[in-house]
Amino acid sequence: EAGVVQSPRYKIIEKKQPVAFWCNPISGHNTLYWYLQNLGQGPELLIRYENEEAVDDSQLPKDRFSAERLKGVDSTLKIQPAELGDSAVYLCASSLGSGLSYNEQFFGPGTRLTVL
């Protein structure tokens, strides 16, 4: 069974440029998460989807970040324009459903973003 797929694995851009990350969750997983992980820190939630609905985007900096999960399967996270402080690893995770009592999250390999 394939795990969570993310692309690209690495991205280097100049500040003020746009960037997009793609995630394909495990088949059948209704819940999809985007996290940001800075070096030496734990993952911080940016947005959580239940199917195609964004149910928690309180931590998403909406002035420059946007996300979509149009068909309730794969998802795209975009930053426009990128700033130096956005350099981090962007992790995607999925789970069967956050309403379940047992809610193991499966993480993808992440996209390491470097903003110059």
Added chain:
Amino acid sequence: GQQVMQIPQYQHVQEGEDFTTYCNSSTTLSNIQWYKQRPGGHPVFLIQLVKSGEVKKQKRLTFQFGEAKKNSSLHITATQTTDVGTYFCGMNTGFQKLVFGTGTRLLVSP
């Protein structure tokens, strides 16, 4: 974003020594999860604790959930070099949202 401190932040042990990391919350938790992230890798789920005072074991790993459901610990007996990585707790306060701790980085020397 919100994060909770885990202690210690870093520990370097000799192979065969024990290791413990602690996760503390100021609020009562619905459940807590533990993840391991190898260097250069992504977090991998280890276990979920739900009940007050719950203790679960996975080979050399022992996980505990406090009686008040506000703290948890992960103990590794007789560490091995394969235990190297960062261990994160993920705290669920009941709003279907995991808040991850800052992690404890474990280094094991042979």
